[in-house]
Amino acid sequence: xxxxxxxxxxxxxxxxxxxxxxxxxxxxxxxxxxxxxxxxxxxxxxxxxxxxxxxxxxxxxxxxxxxxxxxxxxxxxxxxxxxxxxxxxxx
Amino acid sequence: xxxxxxxxxxxxxxxxxxxxxxxxxxxxxxxxxxxxxxxxxxxxxxxxxxxxxxxxxxxxxxxxxxxxxxxxxxxxxxxxxxxxxxxxxxxxxxxxxxxxxxxxxxxxxxxxxxxxxxxxxxxxxxxxxxxxxxxxxxxxxxxxxxxxxxxxxxxxxxxxxxxxxxxxxxxxxxxxxxxxxxxxxxxxxxxxxxxxxxxxxxxxxxxxxxxxxxxxxxxxxxxxxxxxxxxxxxxxxxxxxx
Numbered sequence: 001x002x003x004x005x006x007x008x009x010x011x012x013x014x015x016x017x018x019x020x021x022x023x024x025x026x027x028x029x030x031x032x033x034x035x036x037x038x039x040x041x042x043x044x045x046x047x048x049x050x051x052x053x054x055x056x057x058x059x060x061x062x063x064x065x066x067x068x069x070x071x072x073x074x075x076x077x078x079x080x081x082x083x084x085x086x087x088x089x090x091x
Numbered sequence: 092x093x094x095x096x097x098x099x100x101x102x103x104x105x106x107x108x109x110x111x112x113x114x115x116x117x118x119x120x121x122x123x124x125x126x127x128x129x130x131x132x133x134x135x136x137x138x139x140x141x142x143x144x145x146x147x148x149x150x151x152x153x154x155x156x157x158x159x160x161x162x163x164x165x166x167x168x169x170x171x172x173x174x175x176x177x178x179x180x181x182x183x184x185x186x187x188x189x190x191x192x193x194x195x196x197x198x199x200x201x202x203x204x205x206x207x208x209x210x211x212x213x214x215x216x217x218x219x220x221x222x223x224x225x226x227x228x229x230x231x232x233x234x235x236x237x238x239x240x241x242x243x244x245x246x247x248x249x250x251x252x253x254x255x256x257x258x259x260x261x262x263x264x265x266x267x268x269x270x271x272x273x274x275x276x277x278x279x280x281x282x283x284x285x286x287x288x289x290x291x292x293x294x295x296x297x298x299x300x301x302x303x304x305x306x307x308x309x310x311x312x313x314x315x316x317x318x319x320x321x322x323x324x325x326x327x328x329x330x331x332x333x
Binding site for chain 2: 006039041046068076
């Protein structure tokens with residue numbers, strides 16, 4: 001069997017298997033309890049760090065800390081809301 | 092006989108080195124990162140040494156991993172994402188090998204430290220920001236303003252979107268590190284229970300441990316996959332703006 005023949009044989013077999021591969025394409029973007037907690041913590045950490053840095057810059061402790069913490073919490077809530085919406089669309 | 096479940100994450104110095112007053116000692120963490128790099132390099136050079144038309148099993152496994160990553164980029168970013176295959180591929184492979192090396196007895200789990208996962212995540216973050224600005228110019232800022240926002244809400248929305256954007260590397264790194272730490276601590280605690288449980292349950296705890304270790308290997312692969320797929324999703328934001 002020369003290479004040309006081998007290649008055409010291979011192409012046929014690939015074409016046969018293609019529909020099977022198509023089915024396996026599912027998005028793996030699920031909403032678990034672990035990821036919910038991580039998102040909440042991440043938003044709060046970012047708010048905390050930005051708040052502390054801004055307070056150091058302007059010497060206005062604890063004004064920016066409070067504002068940025070609240071904004072960080074809102075941001076993490078927004079991320080979660082988007083995730084829930086996405087998982088609802090998939091189902 | 093007390094076992095501290097967190098003792099396995101301790102960083103120890105193997106070789107003391109100092110350069111220009113900085114401590115650059117070879118720690119067990121650095122050692123395992125080097126091992127991971129060597130393992131992945133030698134695996135691929137061995138698997139792709141003889142490029143056969145009909146691949147051998149080893150070559151097949153290497154091509155499978157490559158196919159997984161390139162498919163991931165095709166699905167999430169599209170044809171413009173082909174350029175990023177080398178980066179995403181090496182990122183996936185490094186995290187995967189590090190996670191799997193951590194499952195070996197007496198080894199060290201590199202990805203259980205936030206300092207390492209955060210370094211990887213901040214790399215992706217800066218790359219995405221840079222690519223966004225290079226591809227879209229100042230139009231990249233429109234990422235921070237969702238469509239259909241009323242004008243009086245725009246300043247608040249921009250700040251909130253900026254915070255969600257900044258939270259990405261934090262959540263990306265925390266997810267990987269927390270998963271690895273949680274899994275290894277659970278494994279250690281269960282294993283120390285298994286010794287005393289053997290008095291009452293005889294050999295029953297041992298198959299349980301096998302199942303747990305199997306689950307932990309699954310988590311190791313899944314977390315590497317999630318890290319890379321989220322990097323792809325973030326890249327998609329920068330490459331195809333809206």
